Every structure is written in structure tokens, then in C-alpha cells.
Amino acid sequence: MFIGEYKHTTDAKGRISIPKVFRDDLGESFYIAKGLDQSIFVFAQKEWDEIQEKLRSLPLTSKKGRAFTRTFNAGASKCSLDASGRILIPQNLREYAGIDKDTYVIGVGTRVEIWAKDVWEQYNEDELSYDELADSMEELGI
Numbered sequence: 001m002f003i004g005e006y007k008h009t010t011d012a013k014g015r016i017s018i019p020k021v022f023r024d025d026l027g028e029s030f031y032i033a034k035g036l037d038q039s040i041f042v043f044a045q046k047e048w049d050e051i052q053e054k055l056r057s058l059p060l061t062s063k064k065g066r067a068f069t070r071t072f073n074a075g076a077s078k079c080s081l082d083a084s085g086r087i088l089i090p091q092n093l094r095e096y097a098g099i100d101k102d103t104y105v106i107g108v109g110t111r112v113e114i115w116a117k118d119v120w121e122q123y124n125e126d127e128l129s130y131d132e133l134a135d136s137m138e139e140l141g142i
Contacts, residue, residue: 001025002107007117010103014094015086018042019105022112023085032093033076038119040089040097042079042112089114 006019018026022042031048035041043051055072058065075096079087089099102117115123 001109002112003109004107006105008103008105010089010094010099010101011086014089014091015082016089016103016105016114017084017086018081018112020085022105022107023081026081026112029078029080031076032079032087032089032114033072034093034096035113037123038097038116040093040099040114042114043110047110 002022002025004019004021008016008019010016026042026044030045031043033041033043055065055069058069060066075092077090077093081087094100097114098116098119099114100116104115104117104120106113106115106120
């Protein structure tokens, strides 16, 4: 399970260090893709396979399903850690997420998310308060 929030810096080549606490659970190779809310999603192989199975089950006749599958997979890359525990974030994903230098790498249970520092901080200011979010969890059965 991925949990926690870590500040990191992206180097001039677009590499970012993955927190050591996430590395074992991600495995030797894993996937990064366009996330939601202008983030980058990072998936271990098992989770990636489950998502791909769900995408394969979407009806080919669903225009939104086809569009999401195309966009999600076209922007994805398979990654592995270098000797220093870093990954190279492709230029298209850095542009999508607005990543220039300062980042947050956060654990979100089944995945890791990478955020540009300013985007993550703005997201936290704009979203409902933690108490308001907690109140709405009843609607989801939690």
C-alpha cells in the first residue's frame, strides 16, 4: 500500500527520485500515465494489469470509453528505476502535469501520484476541507 507525501525535485533531464518506501511495492518495472487533476499516476504491474483488463472490457461502441482508453494509453510509459532510484518522466507527461522542478510524490493506496508543487498546493487549497470530504464519505458507503 502506498501512503505518504514526499517533496522532491526533478532534475534538468526530467528525472525524479521515487521515495524508497515506494520502490519495493512498485517492483522492477512499472507504468506511469496521465492522471486526473493534472497529476501523473504511477502503477505497479499488478494494478496496471487490472486497469488494462477493465479498459478492455469497455464496449468498443462507447465513444467516451474509446477516447479515454486512447488518451490514457497513448500518454503512458513503462519505467524502471535507475541505480539512484530515479525515473525519467517523459516530456509529454511533464508538460501535462506542469512539472518543472519542485514536485510532490504521494501515496494514494493502490498507486503513487506525482504532482507539480504549485498544482498540488493549489489543489489542496481549492478542494473541500478534510472534514467536508469526510462527511461526504457516507454517500460512498464508508
